[in-house]
Amino acid sequence: MTEFGCARCYGEDALTALAFCTTRLRETHRLVRQSHFGISLRECPECGQAFVAIFTEFVDWTGGEDAQYFDIVPLTRTEVTSLAAQGSRVDLATLGALGSVRRRLSSAWPTGADKTIAWRTDSLSVREGY
Ligand SMILES: [Zn+2]
Numbered sequence: 001m002t003e004f005g006c007a008r009c010y011g012e013d014a015l016t017a018l019a020f021c022t023t024r025l026r027e028t029h030r031l032v033r034q035s036h037f038g039i040s041l042r043e044c045p046e047c048g049q050a051f052v053a054i055f056t057e058f059v060d061w062t063g064g065e066d067a068q069y070f071d072i073v074p075l076t077r078t079e080v081t082s083l084a085a086q087g088s089r090v091d092l093a094t095l096g097a098l099g100s101v102r103r104r105l106s107s108a109w110p111t112g113a114d115k116t117i118a119w120r121t122d123s124l125s126v127r128e129g130y
Contacts, residue, residue: 004049004074004102004103005044005047005049005074006044006046006047006049008020008024008044008046008047009021009024009025009044009046009047009049009051010049010074010103012119014105014106014117014118014119015117017105017119018072018105018107018117021042021044021051021053021072021105022070024044024045024046025042025043025044025045025051025053025072026042026043026045027040027041027042028041028042028043028050028080028084029041029080029083029084031083031084031086031087031088031090032088032090034128034129035057036056036057036058036059036128036129036130037055037056037057037128037129037130038053038054038055039052039053039054039055039090039095040052040053041053041075041080041083041084042072049074050074050075050076050077050079050080051072051073051074051075052072052073052075052083052095052098053070053071053072054069054070054071054072054073054095054099054126055068055069055070055129056068056069056070056126056127056128056129057069057129058111058129058130059129059130060111064111064112065109065111065112066111067109067110067111068107068109069106069107069108069109069129070106070107071099071104071105071106071107071124071126072104072105072106073095073098073099073102073104073105073124074102074103074104075098079098083095092126092127092128093126095124095126096123096124096125096126098124099123099124099126100122100123100124102121103119103120103121104119104120104121104124105117105118105119105120106118106119106120
């Protein structure tokens with residue numbers, strides 16, 4: 001396994017890491033900016049580790065709470081270069097594959113359920129929100 005990040009951005013406690021990552025990571029590239037779907041490349045100010053942050057929201061048109069998902073996946077320099085070059089046409093299957101082979105920080109808040117913040121290693125499926 002490749003080692004990623006530092007104690008701040010990739011530390012054991014998911015809640016602490018998420019609080020750090022959502023407020024302190026620097027955005028280096030914005031790939032997708034839609035109201036319900038966002039993908040950005042970010043960097044840890046402490047250690048320089050690169051990440052891709054994926055925000056997905058599924059609007060519940062019947063009026064409930066909207067389901068929201070936020071995944072932060074560490075990247076190698078080569079991957080950053082490749083994803084940055086793809087820009088808004090970034091391949092979602094590739095992103096999902098990257099998120100499936102290494103530990104990622106996940107915040108999942110499905111409609112009608114509690115918010116779950118955890119480090120996850122199961123497969124990541126990236127699809128556009130709506
Ligand atoms: Zn770091």
